[in-house]
Amino acid sequence: MKASTENLRKQNRGLILSALRRLGSVSHTELSQWTSLSSATVSTITTELEKEGILLREEQAPSAGRGRPRVKFRQNPNCAFVAIVRITSEMVQYSLVDYAGTLKDRFEEKRPPAETDIDTFSNRLKNDIQRLIERSELQPEQILTVSITTKGLVASGKPELLWSPVFEDNTMNFEDLLRPILPAQIRLTNDTQFAAQSIAEQRAAKLGGFSNRKLATLSLSHSIGLGIATEEANGKISSFAPPFGHMMHDPNGPLCRCGAHGCIESIAGFYGILRTAFEVDDDVVPAKFIPLKEIENIAVRARNGDHQSEYAFRRAGEALGIGLGRLLTLLGPMPIAITGHGTLFYDLMQTSILDGIQNTLQVRRNKMPDVSFHTDEGHLIFNGNVQSCLSDLDSNIISEQNGTKWKFN
């Protein structure tokens, strides 16, 4: 709260690090321009960071004009590493990324289709992370963060999974699970949150601060995910992921996996669509693992004019559209990005989705928000996670008084 000269330096160190994070490899002069700090302060800060082993001076490529050639700075890739774990319903992806954001190692492990035992799952996860560490030949202390993404409801403040489509109410604390094998900070985040973060950062980079201050990302799949990214006053993009899939759509609606009736997901998740299409009783929850093929078959029938199949998708679109309308009512109009396998069936839901959005006071008064599609959901989630992780590290670095913690180089 109180401002001191120390904070001043911290903030400007942060500015330099974030410039490096965004621009990759930057010269002294460019840093000065980008941060609007004077050349003198850039000098002192960069030499400081270099001594701490966070920055590297880079030999300059043959220069274009005359004059002293620029010396470029870049992050020391080896000053920290993060493990990125992406859990999907089909597999778990393990990646190792260095401080500069380069992917150093990656492998994926399929999930057995019918496995719902949480202990089996978490033990395998633990072993696989152990394997990632061993393969890297790094010391466990060099991995500063393990950041995990998953579907479902995540606790705030601690890395605990509170509810998920597969394990339902069996909670899972990743901190407790992984503490024995490495001292890293453990993070757990809803995956669609990072998809939103990633798309928002893309747009901000392209447009230079994305004009609209908010963005919603909807993930259509077995379950329904939503992430919302906001550009704050200082230019940083923050995001969160409300359990949109379990927002009440119709109190008299079908049974949802979460135990309630009429959640959006119970109608618009793949299992909801399947249930409507096959006219299964509303109180029956279909199997947890539905092959995508099944839904594709329903879509084919719908496109061939089968009424009940058409209705299944239309009904899903209605729940999504009205839900999005409610969202926009509360948070204001914002562009909407759609990801997930469900984008394949957007043609069957479009009309009812757009109708729902349209039926909103501010949208009626102004104009329809942009709706865009992103087929590379896995990529987005991974990128968002990496960026968020490394920015976090940057924030920790600027607070470090003496570079003791950053000795790996």
Next chain:
Amino acid sequence: MKASTENLRKQNRGLILSALRRLGSVSHTELSQWTSLSSATVSTITTELEKEGILLREEQAPSAGRGRPRVKFRQNPNCAFVAIVRITSEMVQYSLVDYAGTLKDRFEEKRPPAETDIDTFSNRLKNDIQRLIERSELQPEQILTVSITTKGLVASGKPELLWSPVFEDNTMNFEDLLRPILPAQIRLTNDTQFAAQSIAEQRAAKLGGFSNRKLATLSLSHSIGLGIATEEANGKISSFAPPFGHMMHDPNGPLCRCGAHGCIESIAGFYGILRTAFEVDDDVVPAKFIPLKEIENIAVRARNGDHQSEYAFRRAGEALGIGLGRLLTLLGPMPIAITGHGTLFYDLMQTSILDGIQNTLQVRRNKMPDVSFHTDEGHLIFNGNVQSCLSDLDSNIISEQNGTKWKFN
């Protein structure tokens, strides 16, 4: 973005001003403790502010113990004034408040019950503000802000009323209206937003930073208002007011004043309750001005067991409860404060409201949020407005390099 020694001073000036704003009359030592600034910097900043005419040194009351008696600082009440205008469906209240927050003058003007012409209304408003200025015998330049609260949908960024229950789609720009008569900054804000702000500030003051980071305030009346206050990381409380009353409840529901079908307000606003109670057709919108007496009569019948009257309130509660549940799903669990005349009928809606809230994933997992009642809505709105206005002034003051603008003392 960039941090300089200038910003440093600004921030610490702000700290001093906010301490003064919260504590009223404070000594040097108390300021130092509260802000955790050193005694030396408190000295330089206070003398600076005193020279600029923003602070006054106050003679000390007979001291208690031995030692040099404390000299207290307080805001110079005459260094600025604000006009506070509160528009309700029955009247318009005009208040003049000085920089220290003291009410200097106030009068109210009744609104003719059937007046829906926006020009007549705005001309009278303009004249009444003119009168407030004249009565004060201040120069128009001494009034730095005119801050207006109203029901309805307010534009962001400019003081324009976009939609209101009375004037509907006839917009009204208060900047254009008032610019001819005074040079002040014009603000227009939804009234429930300030009710939320005010309640949140009360709690923060009482608990020292209110534990729960968010608070929703629901205003039940002819129309339905909602404000959400959030405590930011720096301790400041910010708020906003989504058009909750026009969030879709049921797409097949009754006609709303806004032109859509099934908005929460169309069921839970007084006119919605009236329509249900008297079994008026869903496509008929009842009169704009409904005497409170009418609703009280329906309530009496409901309490005496009249089924249709009971149903009218129950249905309203359902719309409100499910709506609040959706809100909590998107923004996370938070305490709920209820204001407005509608609190008189809460007994008739309680069960269905609580049911709706309860039917939310996070609420089911944790516990029911606190629901509290505040009968002094007018007071809350006024206080919230004043606090927000004066804090705004404080922020402007800290940026002033030379106190030229603050010469009235």
Next chain:
DNA sequence: AACATTTTTTCGACTGTCGAGAAAATTAAT
């Protein structure tokens, strides 16, 4: 009147940023 006590101000040290000029490193010209 001298001393004790508490509050406020002042002073020197320290940290941070900035502008301007010096130094460095290269290309182009002589």
Next chain:
DNA sequence: ATTAATTTTCTCGACAGTCGAAAAAATGTT
């Protein structure tokens, strides 16, 4: 080759801000 031109980076002194400690101020107590 040497010199000049040019561009980039570093360095130095000036300035602004905060802090701790000591001095000064204002009162009560002995």
